Amino acid sequence: xxxxxxxxxxxxxxxxxxxxxxxxxxxxxxxxxxxxxxxxxxxxxxxxxxxxxxxxxxxxxxxxxxxxxxxxxxxxxxxxxxxxxxxxxxxxxxxxxxxxxxxxxxxxxxxxxxxxxxxxxxxxxxxxxxxxxxxxxxxxxxxxxxxxxxxxxxxxxxxxxxxxxxxxxxxxxxxxxxxxxxxxxxxxxxxxxxxxxxxxxxxxxxxxxxxxxxxxxxxxxxxxxxxxxxxxxxxxxxxxxxxxxxxxxxxxxxxxxxxxxxxxxxxxxxxxxxxxxxxxxxxxxxxxxxxxxxxxxxxxxxxxxxxxxxxxxxxxxxxxxxxxxxxxxxxxxxxxxxxxxxxxxxxxxxxxxxxxxxxxxxxxxxxxxxxxxxxxxxxxxxxxxxxxxxxxxxxxxxxxxxxxxxxxxxxxxxxxxxxxxxxxxxxxxxxxxxxxxxxxxxxxxxxxxxxxxxxxxxxxxxxxxxxxxxxxxxxxxxxxxxxxxxxxxxxxxxxxxxxxxxxxxxxxxxxxxxxxxxxxxxxxxxxxxxxxxxxxxxxxxxxxxxxxxxxxxxxxxxxxxxxxxxxxxxxxxxxxxxxxxxxxxxxxxxxxxxxxxxxxxxxxxxxxxxxxxxxxxxxxxxxxxxxxxxxxxxxxxxxxxxxxxxxxxxxxxxxxxxxxxxxxxxxxxxxxxxxxxxxxxxxxxxxxxxxxxxxxxxxxxxxxxxxxxxxxxxxxxxxxxxxxxxxxxxxxxxxxxxxxxxxxxxxxxxxxxxxxxxxxxxxxxxxxxxxxxxxxxxxxxxxxxxxxxxxxxxxxxxxxxxxxxxxxxxxxxxxxxxxxxxxxx
RNA sequence: GCGGCUGUGGCGGAAUUGGUAGACGCGCGGGCUUCAGGUGCCCGUGAGCCUUGCGCUCGUGGAGGUUCGAGUCCUCUCAGCCGCACCA
Numbered sequence: 001x002x003x004x005x006x007x008x009x010x011x012x013x014x015x016x017x018x019x020x021x022x023x024x025x026x027x028x029x030x031x032x033x034x035x036x037x038x039x040x041x042x043x044x045x046x047x048x049x050x051x052x053x054x055x056x057x058x059x060x061x062x063x064x065x066x067x068x069x070x071x072x073x074x075x076x077x078x079x080x081x082x083x084x085x086x087x088x089x090x091x092x093x094x095x096x097x098x099x100x101x102x103x104x105x106x107x108x109x110x111x112x113x114x115x116x117x118x119x120x121x122x123x124x125x126x127x128x129x130x131x132x133x134x135x136x137x138x139x140x141x142x143x144x145x146x147x148x149x150x151x152x153x154x155x156x157x158x159x160x161x162x163x164x165x166x167x168x169x170x171x172x173x174x175x176x177x178x179x180x181x182x183x184x185x186x187x188x189x190x191x192x193x194x195x196x197x198x199x200x201x202x203x204x205x206x207x208x209x210x211x212x213x214x215x216x217x218x219x220x221x222x223x224x225x226x227x228x229x230x231x232x233x234x235x236x237x238x239x240x241x242x243x244x245x246x247x248x249x250x251x252x253x254x255x256x257x258x259x260x261x262x263x264x265x266x267x268x269x270x271x272x273x274x275x276x277x278x279x280x281x282x283x284x285x286x287x288x289x290x291x292x293x294x295x296x297x298x299x300x301x302x303x304x305x306x307x308x309x310x311x312x313x314x315x316x317x318x319x320x321x322x323x324x325x326x327x328x329x330x331x332x333x334x335x336x337x338x339x340x341x342x343x344x345x346x347x348x349x350x351x352x353x354x355x356x357x358x359x360x361x362x363x364x365x366x367x368x369x370x371x372x373x374x375x376x377x378x379x380x381x382x383x384x385x386x387x388x389x390x391x392x393x394x395x396x397x398x399x400x401x402x403x404x405x406x407x408x409x410x411x412x413x414x415x416x417x418x419x420x421x422x423x424x425x426x427x428x429x430x431x432x433x434x435x436x437x438x439x440x441x442x443x444x445x446x447x448x449x450x451x452x453x454x455x456x457x458x459x460x461x462x463x464x465x466x467x468x469x470x471x472x473x474x475x476x477x478x479x480x481x482x483x484x485x486x487x488x489x490x491x492x493x494x495x496x497x498x499x500x501x502x503x504x505x506x507x508x509x510x511x512x513x514x515x516x517x518x519x520x521x522x523x524x525x526x527x528x529x530x531x532x533x534x535x536x537x538x539x540x541x542x543x544x545x546x547x548x549x550x551x552x553x554x555x556x557x558x559x560x561x562x563x564x565x566x567x568x569x570x571x572x573x574x575x576x577x578x579x580x581x582x583x584x585x586x587x588x589x590x591x592x593x594x595x596x597x598x599x600x601x602x603x604x605x606x607x608x609x610x611x612x613x614x615x616x617x618x619x620x621x622x623x624x625x626x627x628x629x630x631x632x633x634x635x636x637x638x639x640x641x642x643x644x645x646x647x648x649x650x651x652x653x654x655x656x657x658x659x660x661x662x663x664x665x666x667x668x669x670x671x672x673x674x675x676x677x678x679x680x681x682x683x684x685x686x687x688x689x690x691x692x693x694x695x696x697x698x699x700x701x702x703x704x705x706x707x708x709x710x711x712x713x714x715x716x717x718x719x720x721x722x723x724x725x726x727x728x729x730x731x732x733x734x735x736x737x738x739x740x741x742x743x744x745x746x747x748x749x750x751x752x753x754x755x756x757x758x759x760x761x762x763x764x765x766x767x768x769x770x771x772x773x774x775x776x777x778x779x780x781x782x783x784x785x786x787x788x789x790x791x792x793x794x795x796x797x798x799x800x801x802x803x804x805x806x807x808x809x810x811x812x813x814x815x816x817x818x819x820x821x822x823x824x825x
Numbered sequence: 826g827c828g829g830c831u832g833u834g835g836c837g838g839a840a841u842u843g844g845u846a847g848a849c850g851c852g853c854g855g856g857c858u859u860c861a862g863g864u865g866c867c868c869g870u871g872a873g874c875c876u877u878g879c880g881c882u883c884g885u886g887g888a889g890g891u892u893c894g895a896g897u898c899c900u901c902u903c904a905g906c907c908g909c910a911c912c913a
Contacts, residue, residue, distance in 0.1 A: 222829090222909080225828075228909095330911085335912085336913075423909095544908085625851075628836095628851060686841075692840095694850095699848075769845090770844090773893065818844050819844055819845065819894090822893090
């Protein structure tokens with residue numbers, strides 16, 4: 001083949017990128033002209049810190065393949081890009097270097113813009129924004145005010161997670177194993193007044209609507225577990241001496257007769273009052289003080305032995321009037337339920353551990369169907385067929401039936417009722433940090449808490465000199481900014497100095513993309529309703545809970561406000577696996593980071609993109625190897641040479657799907673081309689099987705090379721053009737170049753090729769012949785051959801006859817088009 | 826502890842519905858071109874056995890099972906990874 005010209009990806013990529021840039025090829029208007037269905041393809045927006053890495057290359061290579069495929073299969077595709085620019089890393093960088101976060105963020109955004117353009121990702125750049133720009137965060141603040149008006153944003157004092165290193169509070173979701181998600185420091189509990197979003201109001205809808213989205217099951221499970229809905233009952237235990245009723249939450253009302261003690265959390269406001277005047281008063285005070293000083297990490301350690309002290313009081317078990325002792329113990333959490341529990345040591349492992357440590361009675365009340373139970377043994381299981389024992393009038397009922405019966409009885413007595421509890425907590429959104437959107441609220445001595453007027457938005461982030469965290473927001477130092485007038489009375493007032501969690505910024509950005517230049521509203525509902533929901537969302541599994549839950553909450557709140565019709569932001573979700581190096585996660589500290597840039601420089605973006613998709617299933621982790629990159633480069637060069645060679649012989653003309661002769665190399669090559677169309681189409685439409693799709697194009701190219709002596713120019717032309725067309729979503733520059741060489745046309749303006757069903761069928765097929773399930777031969781038979789013909793053809797084969805000889809054939813299984821299996825004795 | 830995912834040649838992986846295991850790529854071996862190597866092009870490549878054949882046996886972490894037939898379904902089990910974790 002002609003070799004004096006070499007595959008030169010840089011020349012090719014620069015050529016097509018400049019065409020796409022100049023002609024604004026990937027921009028899409030909001031005018032829904034024609035009948036084309038819309039498709040919103042979105043990758044999670046990057047956090048602009050440093051340079052793009054391999055994870056970004058993978059994310060955008062996957063998204064771009066989907067976007068291109070959707071466009072060529074007749075959809076109007078919205079594929080925008082932006083930057084999640086506020087947040088701690090930029091601010092910490094500023095503290096270290098003195099460089100303003102705006103400056104370091106700008107540099108990083110430029111690096112992402114360069115990277116994305118050099119990769120040739122098909123983005124509608126006209127819709128680009130950063131969440132740190134006033135034209136964006138103005139509307140983040142506006143959304144906050146709408147939430148505030150509706151009681152969805154509120155301020156309260158609560159025990160919150162405090163990171164001493166970053167000197168800020170954290171959301172529950174940002175505490176991992178008792179440590180700060182960002183810096184790894186053990187978080188402390190602090191009693192502070194903070195801003196919250198009332199996401200718990202949406203707990204049921206967030207749970208139920210998971211059934212309406214097409215997400216990976218494990219992500220759905222993670223969200224479901226995070227919301228943690230538990231059905232049970234609230235039961236009232238009365239403390240007669242003080243005359244106070246203490247409700248507890250339980251999921252096991254059927255075990256009420258087995259309650260032998262009662263435990264309160266150290267944070268429970270009544271603990272000291274209850275113990276006052278008893279012999280335990282000092283011990284309780286000491287225990288509570290100690291418990292409050294412990295880190296949440298220490299307290300969460302399930303391995304340590306249970307501790308606690310008696311309160312010197314008793315409560316009345318409402319089902320049997322029994323007085324049971326009260327304790328304070330740190331295994332009971334104030335945040336969940338009512339901060340107090342009934343303890344049933346026979347049927348709860350934690351209560352069991354406590355009872356054993358304190359010598360408390362263990363009374364089984366649920367037994368297997370045969371009614372036997374070993375005395376004193378913990379018996380936590382709960383299976384079908386269990387019955388109640390030692391349970392007064394409920395004895396003998398099944399546990400399942402008793403649950404309902406006991407709740408109903410309590411309800412009639414006014415001693416309890418059905419209840420549901422959630423693990424989900426309200427979203428703590430205020431941060432004592434600089435680089436975020438200011439919370440648009442004002443404190444007035446006369447009027448109290450007052451919202452900034454909507455027409456005064458944005459509340460601009462002031463310039464400051466010193467970003468260092470001091471336990472209060474750095475914004476407090478900007479006195480000119482802090483001191484303002486009350487929007488209500490005009491008197492002196494001061495601004496809220498906390499900023500919003502970055503997750504607020506990213507909880508609605510996908511809506512702004514639909515209408516990014518709107519200066520009178522966050523978005524036009526008609527426009528957003530046209531594009532939403534996102535048809536395909538693509539990103540890392542690390543956002544399985546936080547970002548995805550917050551965005552879902554926002555959209556539901558917007559729907560309630562009539563701002564959007566969708567109840568869910570992301571119809572389909574794809575979570576990509578990590579790129580590893582020698583099996584290890586890449587990290588700066590390990591020094592095994594590899595950047596896409598040198599590979600793009602050496603082999604071109606198409607090779608880097610196609611390789612990252614070819615390496616394995618995109619939802620799984622994949623190990624980057626330089627040898628593998630070489631292989632994909634060789635393939636693309638091979639395709640390009642094939643195109644150059646055939647174009648020189650056949651000239652540029654339209655592809656002929658029925659081209660070439662109808663026998664021999666021509667027929668086989670045309671069949672291979674139609675097979676590849678079918679394979680790639682199915683791999684893209686039904687699933688994210690990019691690796692096998694690329695492999696199919698490789699097979700087509702190999703077939704063309706093998707048959708290029710015997711096949712006609714027409715057939716070779718169709719095969720090469722089809723390969724170029726099919727590789728386009730993965731290697732767009734090379735695909736466009738080869739397609740243009742062969743046809744003179746622009747491949748992205750061509751419809752996705754359609755496989756001719758007749759070319760997928762064969763007259764003569766090969767089927768397997770087995771004897772007792774073992775492969776003995778393969779035979780060629782007409783595709784429409786009947787059972788008997790297939791069987792007799794199989795029997796004639798020498799190797800088959802040999803294995804049948806001397807045996808009785810008990811059964812013959814014929815699977816049309818697949819195999820024939822002789823079962824012999 | 827609870828929940829989930831993964832396990833297939835020397836390596837990454839394929840097998841979409843229970844039907845010919847190992848597509849495609851890497852690596853390795855051989856040939857051709859060139860001949861200095863590389864590139865390029867073609868062929869071979871799961872393991873073992875010998876009687877070298879259109880051969881046989883074994884083979885998808887392990888042990889059982891269902892089936893004419895299991896990488897695929899069921900039971901148990903081992904290893905690695907991930908999520909949640911005193912949530913009553």
